[in-house]
Amino acid sequence: MAEMTYRDAVAYGIAQEMARDPSVVFLGEDIGSAGGVFKATVGLQERFGKGRVVDTPISEQAILGAAMGAAMTGLRPIAEIMFSDFFAVCWDIVANEIAKARYMTNGQVALPLVIRSGNGGGARFGAQHSQSVENWAMAIPGLKVVAPSTPSDVVGLLAAAVRDPDPVLFFEQKSLYATKGDVPDGELVDELGKAAVVRHGPAATVVALAAMVPRALAAADELAREGIEVTVIDLRSLVPLDVTTVATSVAATGHLVTVEENPRLCGWGAEVASIVAEENLFDLDGPIVRVTTPHVPLPAADALEDAALPNVARIVEGVRRSLA
Amino acid sequence: MTSLSESPAAPAPPAPSADVRLRLYRSMVEMRAFEKRAYDLFLQGLVKGTSHLGLGQEAVAAGFGVALRPEDYTFCTYRGHNHTLARGVPMAPVMAELMGRQLGLMAGKGGSMHLTSIPHRMMGSYAIVGAHLTIANGAAWSSKLRGAPEVTVCFFGDGTTNIGAFHEALNLAAVWQLPIVFVCENNRWMEYTPISSVTAVAHPAAGRAPAYGLDPILIDGNDADATFAAAASALERARAGGGPSLIEAETYRHGGHSRADPGKYRPDDEVAAWLARDPIPTYRARLVAAGVDEGALVRVEEAAQEAVDEATEQAMASPPPDLALVHRDVFSDGGATWRR
Structure with a gap:
């Protein structure tokens, strides 16, 4: 290691x-x-x-x-x-x-x-x-x-x-x-199309990718301080897409929040949301919430860029919206 | 092969052997018979979609086809029926592909513009102008890295010389000294616009060659002896480690750009002048004048016609493709599954 x-x-x-x-x-x-x-x-x-x-x-x-x-x-x-x-x-x-x-x-x-x-x-x-x-x-x-x-x-x-x-x-x-x-030491070979459940919790399923994973985990920490324990899934791969892991988790939590860097329209979260809505609607106890970059090009200034990208506060707020 | 200042037809290349000449003639006659039949089948509604015929441009495909070794790679464009046949791909699956039948070279999944036969090292017909020059480089790079004595030949039209991928590909091929021969078939018209009216130099490919450290090579693309000689020379150079060549072959398409186009925008006298330089009757006359037995040429012509008739029958007898093919071979597991 x-x-x-x-x-x-x-x-x-x-x-x-x-x-x-x-x-x-x-x-x-x-x-x-x-x-x-x-x-x-x-x-x-x-x-x-x-x-x-x-x-x-x-x-x-x-x-x-x-x-x-x-x-x-x-x-x-x-x-x-x-x-x-x-x-x-x-x-x-x-x-x-x-x-x-x-x-x-x-x-x-x-x-x-x-x-x-x-x-x-x-x-x-x-x-x-x-x-x-x-x-x-x-x-x-x-x-x-x-x-x-x-x-x-x-x-x-x-x-x-x-x-x-x-x-x-x-x-x-x-x-x-x-x-x-x-x-880990030695040869390391993973598998495409396998999501990782990186935190377990019964309240909601938060699905994230790449840089949004650590932010989703930070949001989960914040929610946990209020007693809200969420599951965080690192999707890792969009094609193949591990629908099984997402659907299994949603069936247990009843809530889905996607966190993506993509601008709003047709970001990958839209596909995940549509699959769950089509196939797992009756597992849901609240609205699916997508946390995305707004539908804008990314600005350069640090203050502006930070305001555009999904952050911990917006993820926390997204989970609350689904639970409300 | 001539310099840019000379008339393309000026210095006659050394004549190929009698055997090679007969192969060149046979190849051109087969292409002509195939394309005429393809056109007839459009008119009958049996070939659907679009198709771009190589009528009139046979000498380029034949010259290279005869000069290539089996291990060499061909990349060509959507006007690629001739180049596909030139690699020895049988007529029946090509005809069936045009007709969208199960027997088709790709079982109907590619169509006229994407003829591919990897076993024949016919690496594909590409329908986005310019893209395949960059892909052909990859095959040549692979040959070089593997130490294999293979050469890649990449055919494209005059319109390609004004797109970015052409310039990216030529530069990389020259910098990496790849074993590749780029062949521009300059038929004077892109689709409906003359190439000369939209290009900054008189010779769209040859005129750009010096920018990549390459010799400007301009040949008579309607003379099979000339195309064969240029092909043999460029292939030998590439195989010997001499790097890429860029050849501009001047030719003319007898018909329109695609099947929907009668080609009426071209001046009558230009069309007449090029029809008089039809690569097949002019070559036939040359062979007869050189003492080739006319009976042998007639047998070649009859055999080509019979081959096209037989290919047409086989294609017509083939059913439409199995509908399950819609969902096959998106991925290498044979299927189209994107989820787990």
């Missing part, structure tokens, strides 16, 4: 897979000699060489196209899109090419590739470097979508993503890079 940051867990997880499988290659902007703009890939090029850890030009379409073509022909690429906002300049390769290739070819093509990206707000980078776009990915058939909240999940879920035969979008939350956690 070693304590490490979420940031260091990224390089640790990539190294685990590259050491195991020579077909794993890694490409992106500034990932090699610079060690990544978030310093999340330090040391990989020194260890695995410039052939397998490749710095690219600022050409997001070329990066993802190369990953796709390589995955079609025997490699297992990991590609980095530095900020998830930049998916907007290469979304064609993601949504039209990578996601659809297997289906359109009647199963002839498999694309075992991972696209890692720095996602989400909290770093005061403004509206073009702070978005949470995991809901964009979730809307495209053919993609798997993962967003870890802890260092050990970074390692385990990244390993699962690299070994998965399908394309996986792996969202690393930028505001979590400096956070620390224990990572």
